[in-house]
Amino acid sequence: xxxRNHEQARAGLERRxxxxxxxxxxxxxxxxxxxxxxxxxxxxxxxxxETFMPNAFVRIGTDERVTVIVNHSEMGQGVYxxxxxxxADELDADWSKVGFEPAxxxxxxxxxxxxxxxxxxxxxxxxGLEQFRQAGAAARAMLIAAAAQQWNxxxxxxxxxxxxVLNGSRRLTYGHLAAAAAKVTPPEHVQLKDPKxxxxxxxxxxxxxxxxxxxxxxxxxxxxxxxxxxxxxxARPPIFGAKMKSFDDTKARSMPGxxxxxxxxxxxxxIADTFWQAKVARDALRVEWDEGSMRDFDTTKxxxxxxxxxxxxxxxVRKDGDADSALASAAKKVEVVYEVPYLSHLMMEPLNxxxxxRADSCEVWTGSQFQTVDRANAAKVAGLPxxxxxxxxxxxxxxxxxxxxxxxxxxxxxxxxxKAAGVPIKVIWTREDxxxxxxxxxxxxxxxxxxxxxxxxxxxxxSRLVGQSIMAGTPFAAAMMKGKAYDPASVEGVDDLPYAIxxxxxxxxxxxxxxxxxxxxxxxxxxxxxxVECFVDELAAxxxxxxxxxxxxxxxxxxxxxxxxxxxxxxxGWDKPLPKGMGRGIAVHFAFGSYSAHVAEVSITDGQxxxxxxxxxxxxxxxxxxxxxxxxxxxxAIFGASAALxxxxxxxxxxxxxxxxxxxxxxxxxECPEIETHIVDNHEKAGGIGEPGVPCAAxxxxxxxxxxxxxxxxxxxxxMTEAI
Amino acid sequence: xxGFSVNGKRxxxxxxxxxxxxxxxxxxxxxxxxxxxxGMAQCGACTVHINGEAVxxxxxxxxxxxxxxVTTIEGLSPDLSNPLQRxxxxxDVPQCGYCQSGQLMSAAVLLREKPKPSDEDIDEAxxxxxxxxxxxxxxxxxxxxxxxMVAKGGAR
Numbered sequence: 053x054x055x056r057n058h059e060q061a062r063a064g065l066e067r068r069x070x071x072x073x074x075x076x077x078x079x080x081x082x083x084x085x086x087x088x089x090x091x092x093x094x095x096x097x098x099x100x101x102e103t104f105m106p107n108a109f110v111r112i113g114t115d116e117r118v119t120v121i122v123n124h125s126e127m128g129q130g131v132y133x134x135x136x137x138x139x140a141d142e143l144d145a146d147w148s149k150v151g152f153e154p155a156x157x158x159x160x161x162x163x164x165x166x167x168x169x170x171x172x173x174x175x176x177x178x179x180g181l182e183q184f185r186q187a188g189a190a191a192r193a194m195l196i197a198a199a200a201q202q203w204n205x206x207x208x209x210x211x212x213x214x215x216x217v218l219n220g221s222r223r224l225t226y227g228h229l230a231a232a233a234a235k236v237t238p239p240e241h242v243q244l245k246d247p248k249x250x251x252x253x254x255x256x257x258x259x260x261x262x263x264x265x266x267x268x269x270x271x272x273x274x275x276x277x278x279x280x281x282x283x284x285x286x287a288r289p290p291i292f293g294a295k296m297k298s299f300d301d302t303k304a305r306s307m308p309g310x311x312x313x314x315x316x317x318x319x320x321x322x323i324a325d326t327f328w329q330a331k332v333a334r335d336a337l338r339v340e341w342d343e344g345s346m347r348d349f350d351t352t353k354x355x356x357x358x359x360x361x362x363x364x365x366x367x368x369v370r371k372d373g374d375a376d377s378a379l380a381s382a383a384k385k386v387e388v389v390y391e392v393p394y395l396s397h398l399m400m401e402p403l404n405x406x407x408x409x410r411a412d413s414c415e416v417w418t419g420s421q422f423q424t425v426d427r428a429n430a431a432k433v434a435g436l437p438x439x440x441x442x443x444x445x446x447x448x449x450x451x452x453x454x455x456x457x458x459x460x461x462x463x464x465x466x467x468x469x470x471k472a473a474g475v476p477i478k479v480i481w482t483r484e485d486x487x488x489x490x491x492x493x494x495x496x497x498x499x500x501x502x503x504x505x506x507x508x509x510x511x512x513x514x515s516r517l518v519g520q521s522i523m524a525g526t527p528f529a530a531a532m533m534k535g536k537a538y539d540p541a542s543v544e545g546v547d548d549l550p551y552a553i554x555x556x557x558x559x560x561x562x563x564x565x566x567x568x569x570x571x572x573x574x575x576x577x578x579x580x581x582x583x584v585e586c587f588v589d590e591l592a593a594x595x596x597x598x599x600x601x602x603x604x605x606x607x608x609x610x611x612x613x614x615x616x617x618x619x620x621x622x623x624x625g626w627d628k629p630l631p632k633g634m635g636r637g638i639a640v641h642f643a644f645g646s647y648s649a650h651v652a653e654v655s656i657t658d659g660q661x662x663x664x665x666x667x668x669x670x671x672x673x674x675x676x677x678x679x680x681x682x683x684x685x686x687x688x689a690i691f692g693a694s695a696a697l698x699x700x701x702x703x704x705x706x707x708x709x710x711x712x713x714x715x716x717x718x719x720x721x722x723e724c725p726e727i728e729t730h731i732v733d734n735h736e737k738a739g740g741i742g743e744p745g746v747p748c749a750a751x752x753x754x755x756x757x758x759x760x761x762x763x764x765x766x767x768x769x770x771x772m773t774e775a776i
Numbered sequence: 777x778x779g780f781s782v783n784g785k786r787x788x789x790x791x792x793x794x795x796x797x798x799x800x801x802x803x804x805x806x807x808x809x810x811x812x813x814x815g816m817a818q819c820g821a822c823t824v825h826i827n828g829e830a831v832x833x834x835x836x837x838x839x840x841x842x843x844x845x846v847t848t849i850e851g852l853s854p855d856l857s858n859p860l861q862r863x864x865x866x867x868d869v870p871q872c873g874y875c876q877s878g879q880l881m882s883a884a885v886l887l888r889e890k891p892k893p894s895d896e897d898i899d900e901a902x903x904x905x906x907x908x909x910x911x912x913x914x915x916x917x918x919x920x921x922x923x924x925m926v927a928k929g930g931a932r
Binding site for chain 2: 126127128129130256258259261262263264265266267268269270271272274275277283308326327328398399400401402447448449450451452480482483679683684686687688689690691712713714718719720721722724726727
C-alpha cells in the first residue's frame, strides 16, 4: 500500500498546480486546480443550490453527500471506487456518504500524464494518486477553517473524523459546514496524511458501483433514453476499405417503423422507431460495394508473408553484444516461430452512441475512453466548436481499449446519422457489426533464435517481430515513434527482455496491412509475453534445467521480477508433484509499471486443454484497493486464457470468418480455472493493474502443456493437433 | 395486441409478435436492465424469466410471453434484498457489470431448483452466461454464499 510521505506529495502539488477559488452563482464555492499551462478555471456546476464544491473533483452537499467527480471512465476496472477512496481518505469523509459522478469533458479533467481526457494504459490510479489526495486534503482544510471560525478557535485545535470537524466535545458535520466553507479562502498548500493514518487506502473496500449493477439501474451507453429518440443500424462494408456503390432500399423503406434510409460515410444507415425495426430493415437492404484492394485479403497468406519477412533483419530495437556470432558458437541452439492472430476486444456491450444534434449544440452519450478526442471529432462533423459539444460518459460495458479509438469511429458515424435523422438518434452496432468493425489487436509473428553454452547458460537471443503498428496515425505517434524506425507498442515486453543474457538482438518489421488495428488490453504485451516466456521455456529445456530455476538464475539482478516469480512458484507449490496427466507452467512479465507471474496447472483430455488452476503474483508497487487488484488480476488471467485457448479472427477473400461468440469464444464458467492472486506489499512507485494480469496467462498455459505432453505450442489459439 | 405481465404489472402492446422479447422489454417497456450481447442466445446477457423459467430474451419472440409472467432484473428485487444480490455485494462480483443482470437471473433459477448447488450444478446453470471481465470465480462464490444465506433463513 501507499507509504509515500506527505512531504513528497506536497512537493508534487506545488510543482504542478495551485488552488484557485471563485464564488459561483449558486452561492457555493468552486475551486479548481489551476494548471497554468492550460489556464482553465474550474467550471463544473454544483447540482444543488446548497453545495460546497472546493475543487473540480469533489462536491459536498448540505445533505452530507460527498460526490467525487471522476475523470476516468468506469469500464470494470474500479476507478469509480479507487479514485474516490483517495479523495475520501484525505477528506476524512464518511465513506457511507461518498458517491461518484463521471466528469464532463474539460481540460481540467485531462490525464495528468497524457494531457488529454482519457482512460487507458493502466494509468488511472497511479496518475490520479496525488491529484485526488490533494483535492480531498484541500477540501478538508477549508472545512476545518470554517469550523474554526465558527468556534473562534485556531484551526490547529480542530481535527476531522468521518465527515465532521471536531474540537473538544464540539462537532460540526461537513454538510453543516458546507455553506460556510464555501466562503473560505482555499489553502495555498495542503498537508497530506501520514500513510499510517489511512482509513481507506490500502484496504479491500467494496466497490461503489456495485448496487446499480445488480438491479438494472446502471446506465450504459446502450441504455440511454431521450425524448423522441429513434434508432439506427448501419449496413457496413463487408471488406475493409470497400466503398458503397449503390443500394436498393425499396423493401427496407416499406418496412414498419422505418423513417429513413440514408448513405453515410460508414455505409448505409437505416433509421427506424426501434432497434429491431432498424435491424430487420437493414438486413433487407441490398447494397453493392466496390470491394477495393482488400478483396483478396487472406490471413493464412498474411502469416506466410510474415514468415518470409522474418528471414531478413528488421529495424534494430535493441542490440547487446553480438547475438548472431554467439548463436553460431553456442553449444546448443533452437530457432522457432510463434504466431498470434488478430483479436477482437469483444466488449459485452456492443458499440453504440447516442447523439442529440441541434443547430448550435450537440450532445453525445457514449461509453468513451477517449473524451477529448471524441469530442473534437464529433465537433468537426457537427460543424461546431468543441465547447458546443457536450459528451456524457456513461458506464462502459467493457472497454479493453476499443472505446479509445483515435478516429472516434463509433462517435463520428453517429453524428453523421444524427445530421440525417433530424431527431435524437442512437446508433447500435449488432454483435456481428462490432466484431467485423476492425480496430483489432494486430496479428504478429515472432521468429526467435537462441542458444546455450555447454553449462546450459543462455548466451544468445534474437527476436524478430513482424506485425502492424498500432501507434502510427494516432495522437501518440509523434511522441512515441519519434526518431524510431519501429513502433514501441509492437515490441514492448521484448525490448526490455529482463534476463541476463550477454547477447541480445531485437528487430522489428513493420507490416503495412489495411486492417485497422488498435490497442487491446495489454497491447504489445499480449503477444510479446507469449513469445518470450515460451521461448525461455524452450531454452530451459535445451539446457535441461527446471524452467523456474532457469529463469531465477537469469533474474538475479531483477529483484521485482524475481519477487513475483518466487511468490507464484511458492504459492503454487512448484516442487510438489501433481497427479499423473497434469502439468505446471510458469511465466513472468513486466508491463504498465507492474510485475506479474503466473503458474498454470493443466491437463489434456482427448485433445482438449483444461486449465485447472492459475496462481498469480502481482507487484504493482504502492496500491489503493487490494480487492480491486485481485479482481483485475483474476479477470486479466481469464482474458488472457480466453485468447490463448479459443480466439482468432481470420479472413478469407477479404471477409472476416468469425461473427459472434460461437465462432470467437470466451472462456465460460465451466472452463474457468480456480484462480488465486497474491499481492506483493512494498514501497515501490505505483504501477498499473488493468492490464498486467493478461500477458502471463498464455505462456503459463502453453508451458504447462509442454510439461504434460513434451510438446510445444507455437501458435495461438492453442490447438493440440499443432503441438510440436 | 400482445399481453403479458412484467414484474407483476400487466402490459398490452401493439407490437410485431416476431419481435424478440428483449427489444420489447428494453424499448417499449423501458426496462434497460436486460442487456443485448449477441442476439443468438450465446452470451446470456438478455436472460429473463418467463413463468419462472430462464429464457434468452434475444431469441424469444414476444409472442412466447403471451399470457405469461415475465420477470426481469428490475423485478428480482429493486432494493437489493434478494440473497443473490446480497451475496453479489459481499463478494464484490461485478466489474463492468454489463452481463450481471443475466448472471443473476440465471442464478435465481438455479437456486430455486437446487437450493444447495454443487460446483457442477453451477457449471451447468451458468455456462450459458458469458462474462468478458472474468468474474466467474466470484460468481461461483456468491452463488454458494447466497445458498448459505437462504439455508440460514436469510431468504426474502
